[in-house]
Amino acid sequence: MSAEVATRPAGTGLRKYWSAAIFSAQDAFTYRATAVVWMLVDFVPSVVMILVWQAAYRTQTSVEGYSLHDMVTYYLATGIIAGALTSHAEFTMNWEIRDGRLTPQLTRPISYPVLVMCKETGWLIAKLVVGIPVFALLVFIFRQHVLVPHLSPAAWIGFGLSCLLAYAILSLIGVCLGCLSLWTIESSGIFELWWSLGGVLSGSLLPLELLPGVLRHVAFVAPHRWGSYFPVRVLLGKVPVAGIYEGVLIQFCWVIALATIVALLWRLGTRKYEGWGG
Amino acid sequence: MSSAEPVIAADNLTRVFSTYRKREGLLGSLRSFVRREFAQKTAVDAVSFCIERGELVGFLGPNGAGKTTTLKLLSGILHPTSGGATVLGHVPWRREPAFQRRISIVMGQKNQLWWDLPAMDSFILNRDIYQIPERDFRARLDELNALFELEDLTQQPLRKLSLGERMKCELVGSLLHGPEVVFLDEPTIGLDVVTQKRLREFIGEYGRRTGVTTILTSHYMRDIEELCKRAIIIDHGRIMYDGSLRDLIQRHATHKLIEVQFTQAVPVEACDRFGEIAECDGSRATLRVERDRVPLVAADLLRELPVADISIVETSAEEVIRGLFAERGNGAWALGDGTP
Numbered sequence: 001m002s003a004e005v006a007t008r009p010a011g012t013g014l015r016k017y018w019s020a021a022i023f024s025a026q027d028a029f030t031y032r033a034t035a036v037v038w039m040l041v042d043f044v045p046s047v048v049m050i051l052v053w054q055a056a057y058r059t060q061t062s063v064e065g066y067s068l069h070d071m072v073t074y075y076l077a078t079g080i081i082a083g084a085l086t087s088h089a090e091f092t093m094n095w096e097i098r099d100g101r102l103t104p105q106l107t108r109p110i111s112y113p114v115l116v117m118c119k120e121t122g123w124l125i126a127k128l129v130v131g132i133p134v135f136a137l138l139v140f141i142f143r144q145h146v147l148v149p150h151l152s153p154a155a156w157i158g159f160g161l162s163c164l165l166a167y168a169i170l171s172l173i174g175v176c177l178g179c180l181s182l183w184t185i186e187s188s189g190i191f192e193l194w195w196s197l198g199g200v201l202s203g204s205l206l207p208l209e210l211l212p213g214v215l216r217h218v219a220f221v222a223p224h225r226w227g228s229y230f231p232v233r234v235l236l237g238k239v240p241v242a243g244i245y246e247g248v249l250i251q252f253c254w255v256i257a258l259a260t261i262v263a264l265l266w267r268l269g270t271r272k273y274e275g276w277g278g
Numbered sequence: 279m280s281s282a283e284p285v286i287a288a289d290n291l292t293r294v295f296s297t298y299r300k301r302e303g304l305l306g307s308l309r310s311f312v313r314r315e316f317a318q319k320t321a322v323d324a325v326s327f328c329i330e331r332g333e334l335v336g337f338l339g340p341n342g343a344g345k346t347t348t349l350k351l352l353s354g355i356l357h358p359t360s361g362g363a364t365v366l367g368h369v370p371w372r373r374e375p376a377f378q379r380r381i382s383i384v385m386g387q388k389n390q391l392w393w394d395l396p397a398m399d400s401f402i403l404n405r406d407i408y409q410i411p412e413r414d415f416r417a418r419l420d421e422l423n424a425l426f427e428l429e430d431l432t433q434q435p436l437r438k439l440s441l442g443e444r445m446k447c448e449l450v451g452s453l454l455h456g457p458e459v460v461f462l463d464e465p466t467i468g469l470d471v472v473t474q475k476r477l478r479e480f481i482g483e484y485g486r487r488t489g490v491t492t493i494l495t496s497h498y499m500r501d502i503e504e505l506c507k508r509a510i511i512i513d514h515g516r517i518m519y520d521g522s523l524r525d526l527i528q529r530h531a532t533h534k535l536i537e538v539q540f541t542q543a544v545p546v547e548a549c550d551r552f553g554e555i556a557e558c559d560g561s562r563a564t565l566r567v568e569r570d571r572v573p574l575v576a577a578d579l580l581r582e583l584p585v586a587d588i589s590i591v592e593t594s595a596e597e598v599i600r601g602l603f604a605e606r607g608n609g610a611w612a613l614g615d616g617t618p
Contacts, residue, residue, distance in 0.1 A: 013409070015409075016403070016407040019402065019403050020403060023392060023403055027392060027395055030394040030395070031394075100388065101388060101389075103355050103385065103388060104385055104388055104390045106354065107353045107355060107373075107382070108408075109378040109407060110407050271357050273356070275350050275355050
C-alpha cells in the first residue's frame with residue numbers, strides 16, 4: 001500500500017458537497033419521528049394564524065388588500081416554503097464548536113461553512129418528503145379558501161429562482177450566526193433573539209403590509225423579507241414579472257453580501273478558535 | 279521539498295491560551311457575570327524539534343502537558359501565538375487543501391465519522407472529500423479492512439459499535455486517502471487492555487507497510503514503548519526529553535531489578551540486606567539495586583541463598599520517567615499503565 005497521495009484527483013471539487021447533502025438526508029431519515037415532528041411544528045403557526053384570521057374575517061372582507069382566501073393561501077404557502085427553506089445551520093455550528101467537533105473538520109480539504117450548508121440541504125430534502133403530504137392535507141382541509149396560483153411561465157421561473165436564492169440567504173444568515181460561536185462558544189440565546197425578530201420581519205407572523213409603521217420600515221430594509229416572504233408573494237401573484245426579477249437581483253446581492261460576511265467571520269473566528277474539549 | 283528536509287519541523291512553537299477564571303460559589307458566579315477575569319496559560323512553550331520521513335515518534339506527558347495542543351498546531355487546527363512550523367513543506371495553519379490532502383488526524387475522544395450512518399457511508403464521503411480515485415479507494419479499503427479485521431462492521435451504524443470497533447473504523451477512515459503524515463491523539467484512550475494491544479499492533483503494522491510519518495500522543499507508557507523508537511517527553515508545554523527510550527533509561531535509570539526464584543521458602547528479612555525489596559512472597563523476590571552494585575549483589579545472592587533462578591532487568595521506562603518528574607517536583611503525573 002502506498003502512503004503517497006493520489007496524483008490524479010477523482011471527480012470535481014463540488015462532488016464532496018453533493019455527497020455531504022445526500023448523506024445528511026440519509027441521516028435525517030434515520031430519525032423518522034423527529035423529521036415528522038419538525039415539519040409539523042413548521043405548520044403549527046400557519047394553522048393557528050388561519051384560524052385566527054377566519055374569526056377576524058367574519059366582520060370584514062378585506063384587510064390591506066388581503067381577502068380571507070389570500071390570507072389562507074398566504075399562510076399555507078408560508079408554512080411549506082418557510083419550513084423547507086429555513087436553515088438551522090447556526091445550531092449545528094454552535095453545537096459542533098462548543099463540543100470541539102469542529103476541531104478535526106479543520107484538517108480536511110473542505111470548506112466547513114459550505115459543508116454545514118450542504119448538511120442542512122440534506123435536512124431540506126427530508127423535510128420536503130414529510131412536508132408535502134402534510135401540506136396537501138392542509139390544502140384539502142382549507143380547500144374552499146385556497147387560491148390556485150395562475151402565474152405566467154416567466155413568473156414560475158422567477159418563483160423557482162427566488163426560492164433558491166431565499167434558501168441561500170437563510171442558510172448564509174444561519175452560518176453567520178453560527179460563526180459567532182467561535183467567539184462566544186455558546187450563542188443559542190442570540191439565535192433565539194434573531195429568530196424571534198425574524199418571525200415578525202420575515203412575514204411568518206403577518207404579511208409585512210400589515211405591520212405597524214416603524215416595524216414595517218424595518219422589515220423592508222432587513223434581509224428577512226428576502227427569505228420566504230418574497231417567494232410566497234410571487235406565488236400568490238402579488239408581484240409583477242418585472243418586480244419578480246428585480247427582487248431576484250436584490251436577493252442575489254444579499255447572497256453576495258452575506259457570503260462575504262461569512263468568509264470574513266470564518267477567517268477571523270478560526271484564528272480565535274481554541275479547539276476546546278481535548 | 280527535498281528528501282533531506284525534515285517532514286515536520288517546529289521552531290520555537292508557542293501557543294498561549296486566554297482562560298476565563300471564575301471564583302467559586304454563587305457570589306463568584308455573579309461577580310464573573312459582571313466582570314470577567316482572564317488568565318494567560320502557555321500550553322506550548324517554545325517547542326522545537328524535527329521529524330524525518332517514516333519516523334514514528336511518541337509524545338508522552340501528563341494530562342495538560344501540551345501534547346494535543348502541539349498536534350493541533352502541526353495539523354493546522356490552531357494558529358500559534360509565536361514561533362513557526364512546517365509540515366511537508368507547508369505552514370499548517372494556512373490550511374491549504376494541498377497540505378490537508380497529505381495529512382490525517384485521529385483523535386481518540388472525537389468521532390469524525392457520521393454517528394448514525396454505517397462507517398462505509400462516511401468512507402465514501404471521505405473518498406469524495408479527498409478526491410480519491412475509485413480504484414485506489416477500493417484497493418486501500420480492502421487492504422485496511424483486512425489489516426484492521428473490520429469484516430462487516432462497516433455496514434452497521436457507527437453508534438451500534440463498541441468503542442474499540444469505532445476507533446478501528448476511525449483509523450481506517452483517516453487512512454483511506456493515503457496520508458504521508460498521521461497525527462494520532464490518544465488513539466487507545468478508554469479502550470480495554472486487549473483492544474489497546476490489538477490497536478497498537480495495527481498501527482505498528484501499518485507504519486511498517488507504508489513508511490508513513492506518525493506522531494502518536496499518549497499518556498499510556500506502553501503505547502510509546504511498543505511503537506516508538508523515539509519519544510518526546512513534554513511537560514508544562516516544554517520538551518523535557520527528545521530521544522530514544524533506551525537512551526533515556528540508560529542515562530537516568532540509577533537502579534536495576536534483580537528477580538530471584540528460590541528452591542525453598544526464604545523469609546523477607548533474609549532478602550532485605552541485599553537491596554530494596556520491590557516484591558517478595560517467600561518463593562520469589564524482586565530487589566531494586568543500584569546499577570554499580572548489581573554484579574556484587576547477584577554473586578552474594580547466589581552464594582548465600584537457595585537460588586533456583588536469577589535474572590537482571592532494566593528499570594521500566596515508566597519508572598524512570600516518573601522519577602524524572604518527581605525530581606522536577608511534578609509528583610502529580612500518574613503515568614497510565616494502559617488500564618482505563
